[in-house]
Amino acid sequence: MKANYGYKDGSGEYFITIDTDKCNSCEECVKACPAGVLEMVPNDFDIEAEDMPAVTEKERWKIKYTCAPCKPVDREATPPCIEACKEDAIEHSW
Amino acid sequence: MGMKESEYWRWKEYNWKDEDADWKDFDIVTAGVDIGSVSSQAVIMGDNELFAYSNMRTGSDSPGSARKAMDWALKDTDMTLDDIRYVIGTGYGRVNVPFANKAITEIACHARGANWMYGPSIRTVLDMGGQDCKAIRCDERGKVTAFLMNDKCAAGTGRGMEVFADLLSVHIEDVGRLSFEIDEEPTPVSSTCVVFAKAEASQLLRQGWPKNKVIAAYSSAMAHRVFTLLERLGVEKEFAITGGIAKNEGVVKRIERELKIEALQTDYDTQIAGAVGGAVFGKTLVEKGKA
Amino acid sequence: MKVAGIDVGAKFVKVVIVDDGNLVSRSSRLMGFEQKESIEEAFKEALEKAGLKKEDLTHTTATGSGKTEVPFADDEFTEVSAAAKGAVNLIPSARTVIDVGAEEGRAMHTNAKGKVLDFVINERCAAGAGSFTEAMARALEIPLEEIGPLSLKSKKSIPMNAQCVVFAESEVVTLVHQKTPKEDIARAIHDAMASRIISMARRLSIEEDVALVGGLANNVGFVESLRRELNMDVKIPEEPEYVPAYGAALAAASRAGGGS
Numbered sequence A: 001m002k003a004n005y006g007y008k009d010g011s012g013e014y015f016i017t018i019d020t021d022k023c024n025s026c027e028e029c030v031k032a033c034p035a036g037v038l039e040m041v042p043n044d045f046d047i048e049a050e051d052m053p054a055v056t057e058k059e060r061w062k063i064k065y066t067c068a069p070c071k072p073v074d075r076e077a078t079p080p081c082i083e084a085c086k087e088d089a090i091e092h093s094w
Numbered sequence B: 001m002g003m004k005e006s007e008y009w010r011w012k013e014y015n016w017k018d019e020d021a022d023w024k025d026f027d028i029v030t031a032g033v034d035i036g037s038v039s040s041q042a043v044i045m046g047d048n049e050l051f052a053y054s055n056m057r058t059g060s061d062s063p064g065s066a067r068k069a070m071d072w073a074l075k076d077t078d079m080t081l082d083d084i085r086y087v088i089g090t091g092y093g094r095v096n097v098p099f100a101n102k103a104i105t106e107i108a109c110h111a112r113g114a115n116w117m118y119g120p121s122i123r124t125v126l127d128m129g130g131q132d133c134k135a136i137r138c139d140e141r142g143k144v145t146a147f148l149m150n151d152k153c154a155a156g157t158g159r160g161m162e163v164f165a166d167l168l169s170v171h172i173e174d175v176g177r178l179s180f181e182i183d184e185e186p187t188p189v190s191s192t193c194v195v196f197a198k199a200e201a202s203q204l205l206r207q208g209w210p211k212n213k214v215i216a217a218y219s220s221a222m223a224h225r226v227f228t229l230l231e232r233l234g235v236e237k238e239f240a241i242t243g244g245i246a247k248n249e250g251v252v253k254r255i256e257r258e259l260k261i262e263a264l265q266t267d268y269d270t271q272i273a274g275a276v277g278g279a280v281f282g283k284t285l286v287e288k289g290k291a
Numbered sequence C: 001m002k003v004a005g006i007d008v009g010a011k012f013v014k015v016v017i018v019d020d021g022n023l024v025s026r027s028s029r030l031m032g033f034e035q036k037e038s039i040e041e042a043f044k045e046a047l048e049k050a051g052l053k054k055e056d057l058t059h060t061t062a063t064g065s066g067k068t069e070v071p072f073a074d075d076e077f078t079e080v081s082a083a084a085k086g087a088v089n090l091i092p093s094a095r096t097v098i099d100v101g102a103e104e105g106r107a108m109h110t111n112a113k114g115k116v117l118d119f120v121i122n123e124r125c126a127a128g129a130g131s132f133t134e135a136m137a138r139a140l141e142i143p144l145e146e147i148g149p150l151s152l153k154s155k156k157s158i159p160m161n162a163q164c165v166v167f168a169e170s171e172v173v174t175l176v177h178q179k180t181p182k183e184d185i186a187r188a189i190h191d192a193m194a195s196r197i198i199s200m201a202r203r204l205s206i207e208e209d210v211a212l213v214g215g216l217a218n219n220v221g222f223v224e225s226l227r228r229e230l231n232m233d234v235k236i237p238e239e240p241e242y243v244p245a246y247g248a249a250l251a252a253a254s255r256a257g258g259g260s
Helices: A028-032 A080-084 B062-074 B106-118 B158-168 B172-178 B194-206 B211-233 B249-259 B270-287 C035-050 C079-090 C130-140 C144-152 C165-177 C182-201 C220-230 C240-255
Strands: A002-009 A012-019 A038-041 A052-055 A090-092 B014-017 B029-035 B039-046 B049-057 B086-090 B124-128 B133-138 B144-150 B239-242 C002-008 C012-019 C022-030 C059-063 C096-100 C105-110 C116-122 C210-213
Touching (some): A002 A052, A012 A052, A012 B211, A028 A038, A028 A080, A080 A090, B029 B062, B029 B270, B039 B062, B039 B270, B049 B062, B086 B106, B086 B270, B106 B144, B106 B270, B124 B211, B124 B270, B133 B211, B158 B172, B158 B194, B158 B211, B158 C165, B172 B211, B194 B211, B194 C130, B194 C165, B211 B249, B239 B270, C002 C079, C002 C240, C012 C035, C012 C240, C022 C035, C022 C240, C059 C240, C079 C096, C079 C105, C079 C116, C079 C210, C079 C240, C096 C182, C105 C182, C116 C182, C130 C144, C130 C165, C130 C182, C144 C182, C144 C220, C182 C220, C210 C220, C210 C240
Parallel strands (some): A002 B144, B029 B086, B124 B239, C002 C059
Antiparallel strands (some): A002 A012, A012 A090, A038 A052, B014 B049, B029 B039, B039 B049, B133 B144, C002 C012, C012 C022, C096 C105, C105 C116
16 A cells, blocks of 8 residues: 655645655664654554554644755655655655 | 524535334344544444434534534434444544444544445545545545545635635525536635635625626635645545535535536535445444454 | 846846846836836846946846746846845855745755855745735735834734644634734744744754845844744845845846856
């Protein structure tokens, strides 16, 4: 499942996509995020499955701002959550 | 309830019951209670058949709204809460349903409910509520394969349409019809943001645009915005629209036009999808012995 | 040499006239329904205050979201460059310039000459600019100019969750119904706004000094929240809302060959 957390507003589209089919529930992304944007939650979509990472409810409305420091404009940089994921299960839309 | 009628969707609170069914004939009775930010529904099902439900406005506290919705669903039945084997809470207030056995996110419940309401061919569900907009893709069993939810921004939600209805002094339920009473489809309002779109609309009115033309310009802007969200997710047939905005033809028809897909229709109230999904989940859990 | 800078913003048009590097007059007008009329009126007033005629001006440069709407301008200058040039000229130590107007917020990293190295813009969402505080003042039922001083009285930080003007209005109304003191709500409004602007600016390397320009710089509550959230001093030039127009005038002077 591709879980898209975030929003679209007048200024653009800001989604963090977590592919739960690729995710191995290792929690490395949760540990890597300096702003506490991610957390492990029970997988309501598949009762048999392990916990999955998700963007916290508190941050879902402001990731454009919270994630900004990990997206410097003057150099190329991969956000730490994406860097930490060995399974390439995390994407940012912006 | 102290709130001005014009502030909310002006639909009537109501309940429904299957007059031909006797709940004592059912093996497993389950319920789903969906507490949204604007409306709340309680759905009671017997062996996955719809038995009774209610559709109410959400009050200031979730537990009270949940109790009220359940009381209304039970009202014309000879059943009590104790006769229900398993209750799932869902929606924004799902963890505050005092009598629920388990809470499940509204995305999962919506897909399951749409699968029940529209049949297993449903692949894409767009739910447009009072304060959010969700796009969900699911498989033939109603299991979610991808989802996207937007509840940060009022554009593309019922609240955004309400702001316009207020600005134009038009009843919310007339907006859809009026948006088609125009000579030709105008250019959509260019701002996405409701605040800026409202300023744009005021400007158009001062330029002499008739109300209906302004409504049409906003309805198509709203439809386009929702279309771009759906595009991010990818749309596969069959497709359906649920939630309060599903009752607004002006937006629905324009979304269909952009997608070049007609939305499936249902005789059920489109606002009960989440609660239906909850009740269906409840039965599965009972059968799997997880309840 | 006499030149003019015109900043056509979403809410106000501002005109600045500069003579050999000295500011000689300024004027502003609320943008009315007839945009061109408002622009003409502000321009005429600035000329009158300076005791000048149109023909006395060597060069006129326009900036702001409506910069293409000025029929008598010789050329245009981007908003980002105008704000940075004006700010660094007035506050030479500034290396980060934050400009928050009615409908847009921006942050620029500049060099000592006021040249923009990197910038970020917040646009087309009312939650990222002055429209937000304006709508919140309405929800609080207080005049806009009172919301800043009111929030300075607050001793308590409370969170504001909504990130959309429309939803934030409902949140403020709920807070008022819950008898939350208005000064605490005012502070929450400015804290939320400052946090959005600063997070955006953190995409740049925030180099001191930080200067704040644009209409929101007149809001003492917002400035206080910005300082607290940044944990740095924030320098504000006099009449900060004129800084982009001043920057445009400086550009006009250098384009006309008078140096900067």
